[in-house]
Every structure is written in C-alpha cells, then in structure tokens.
Amino acid sequence: MPKISKNNVNLQKTGRVVEYAFNKAYDVTKDVNFISRFENADVYGDFVDETLASAIMVNQYPLMVYGKKLSMGGVGYVSSLPEYRGNGGISRLMKEILADLHEQGTAVSNLAPFSERFYRHFGYENTISQKKYDITPAAFSNLIREKGGLIKRGAFADEEISAAVISLHDAVLKENERNTIIREKWWWNRLDTYYANRNIAVCYEDEKPTGYLIYRINGLEFIIDEFVHKTPISFKRLLNFVGTHNGQCTSFSYAAPVHENIEEAFTEHEGITVTLVPYMMSRIIEVKKLLDCLPIDANIVLGVQEDDLCPWNVGNWVKDSAEGWHKTDEVPDISGPITAFSQLLLGESPLETMLSSGKLSGKKMKEFEKLNGKVSFYDYF
Secondary structure, rough: OEEEEHHHHHHHHHHHHHHHHOOOOOOOOHHHHHHHHHHHHHEEEEEEOEEEEOOOOOOOEEEOOEEEEEEEEEEEEEEEEHHHOOOOHHHHHHHHHHHHHHHOOOOOOEEEEOOOHHHOOOOOOOEEEEEEEEOOOOHHHEEEOOOOOOOEEEOOHHHHHHHHHHHHHHHHHHHOOOOEEEEOHHHHHHHHHOOOOOOEEEEEEEEEEEEEEEEEEEEEEEEEEEEEEOOOOHHHHHHHHHHHHOOOOOEEEEEOOOOOOOOHHHHOOOOOEEEEEEEEEEOOOOOHHHOOOOOOOOOEEEEEEEOOOOHHOOOEEEEEEOEEEEEEOOOOOOOEEEEHHHHHHOOOHHHHHHHOOOOOOOOOOOOHHHHHHHHOOOOOO
C-alpha cells in the first residue's frame, strides 16, 4: 500500500528522500518542523524493493469557504530520489492520494506546484496568487503619517501578543474567505518555529488590538510575512512602523493577498513595484460539498463535463432547498472540466474571464458576482 506506517524506520527513509530532493544540508529528522508535519500527516511512499524512491505528505487542514468549514488535503514534500525519477512513482502516489481523500470525505486539495503542467494532469488548477510588493527605503518619505494607536512589539511566545494575533486572524476568517486555512494550534506553533526570528507588532486602539504585522529582518531586507488591519489607523500606523526601519534596511518586501492595497497609504508611488505571482493550485475532490458552501440561491445548473480521476464529480448539478446541490438531467447554464470549476469557485477568476478565455462555456450570470470571496492568509505546506 502506498500509505506507509509512521515509525522511526520510515521516518528515516522519508527524511533521506526529502533531504536530497530539497537540498537540505542537515538531518531533517532532527528538525521539529519536519517532525510536526510527519506526525500530523498521511505519508505516501513508492518503493523499489526496500528503497523508498518517492514520498509525499498530505496534511488535513480545516478550510474556510464562504463562511462554512470544509476539509482540505494539503499536499507537500513531493520528492523523489534522482535515480528513480521519471518512473511514474509520483503519479502513482497522486492517484492514490485522490482516491483516499475521496474516501475520507475531503472536499478539496491545495498544493504549491513545482510544475503547473504536471499537476494539471491530476485536476489541479491555479487558484491563489500573491501580490508581491518591493519597496525602496526612499518610498517611505511619501508615506501618509499616522500617530494614532499604540504599537506593542514582541514574539508569538508572548501570551498577550499571540492572543491578539489569533483573535484578529479569526475575525478575518468570519468575513468572506474563499479558500483559506483555519489554523489549528499545532499549525500556529509550527509557523512560529519554521520562520526563525520573526517579530510581531500589534496596533492597539483604546486598548483593543486592531491590527498586526508579522515580519522578519533578513540581513538588510525587511520582509513582511503577514499584515492584518481592521481600521484606517492600524493600516497606516503599522506601515509607519515599517517605515521606521528605512535607515536600517535597504529593501522592503511583502507577498500580500491580491486584494491588499498598501500603495494607497503613499502619496507618491515612485519606489514601489507590484507584481502578481501565481502561488497555489487547488483541486475539487467532492464538488457537492463545495457547491453547498456557495452563497447562491438561484436555480442554476452547473455541468462538470470532465474529471477522469474523480468521476463522481461528473454530471449536471442543481440546487434545491431539500437536498442542496444534486445531480440533474437539466441542461447546464455553465459547463466545463473540473479544473475550470476549481479556478472559478476556489480561485480569483470571475465568471466573465472564465467564459471569455474559453475555459468554461455558457452565459454570464449575475449570481456569480456574489462569489467575491478572498484569501487573506498564505500558509505554505
């Protein structure tokens, strides 16, 4: 069976494959971050005789989709030893993973691809992008000043700081998230240990936290890892805090959600470069579970025409008050392969774009304007 037992022998074998594939110059089995992934994952292995030739880890994460919780299988540590690459080991494991996720009732799967073309063979499509900011120190001379609020700086180990961060993070999840991980305790702890020397700045207004900034200083580079702002004061005040480092750092970067607009806090945009970069791919495992999360009440028929690896998704789907979404013989209003529906329902492409690109066929429908959910946090796995 491709799913391997989690014991010390297989831990060592998995570690050796991961070390080679990801150019790790240390023993990953001594790394608390690798161990936490291994202990919380289903580990899949393709063996050649007694040698573990390829390995993949799949961690289950709760996912927020339009105010409802779904299960998501996060695929990571996809790795093979060089002498066994090209023999189909990873493909065999991916097919087994999709079958297992279906059996477990997992709704969707996300991954960070090493090759978009490769993962499209398994029904994944680009869904999550990042808006990458590169800012020069001189640009902060054009930052709108804000002296309101109180900044407290610390680390995640500080109880007050971590409580503020988690409460603000959870408040954002209640808004209109589309494909965003709900962080469990073990994942919060791993994020803290994975990124060494991270700092946190929290903005308080009337003694209540209204925003936070998680950042690192790597040499002369100031790296914003996460930025939450619930008020105009916290938005500008935390950016002013970043700007206080313009004599200490020579570059500033931030891989932001695509809906972020920190450039609006600057009176001039010289010295600010913005790039949109694909980040994650998604795959619908159980289309009914995903459709039941959508804020759509109209009588719309969606036709999934193609899904070779998850054939239970294929068919025309309609919603009624008793069963939710179910299969029907009605003619679809919108139709296409599962990859296109993953991009539409879990991604950032509006229906009009999907129709004009030919990825989906059908007609424009105003009900899909409600599908304006966002991804506010990025969790790499």
